[in-house]
Amino acid sequence: MITLDPRSPTPPFEQLRGQLAGQVRGGVLAAGHRLPTVRRLAEDLGIAPNTVARAYRELEAEGLIETRGRNGTVVRAQGADPEVAAQQAACVYAERVKDLGVDPADALRFVRAALGS
Known part of the structure; x- marks a missing residue:
């Protein structure tokens, strides 16, 4: 704000x-x-x-x-190049899941599963 x-x-x-x-x-x-x-x-x-x-x-x-x-x-x-690339990838993913209507909690769960954490 x-x-x-x-x-x-x-x-x-x-x-x-x-x-x-x-x-x-x-x-x-x-x-x-x-x-x-x-x-x-x-x-x-x-x-x-x-x-x-x-x-x-x-x-x-x-x-x-x-x-x-x-x-x-x-x-x-x-930030540094790998960090910048990761931020950009996160933005692309976030926009895509919003477009699909995926719940943010589910989107985060998918990321955690993909990262193996």
Whole structure:
């Protein structure tokens, strides 16, 4: 959840950028997580779309998110190459089981069985 303090001396775009960066680095927003559109997030937070766009641009420059055109803006995988590949594979799997309507608990059970743990 993002909250902006209008009385803060920190500009809104920086508050937004900082909170999103913290959520990405802290694992709250996982690799592949789709962020709201600029317009939607601006509307939800009651700020100008350019404010959200600037925060997204800075996060993209930091390598934390990426814009995929019509596919939206998503959290980039972080870490070493094997970890990045595993995060990407997890995202593909998660999207597929959502599309199939599989219960998340069952999806995790399938992964644990596949890993032999």
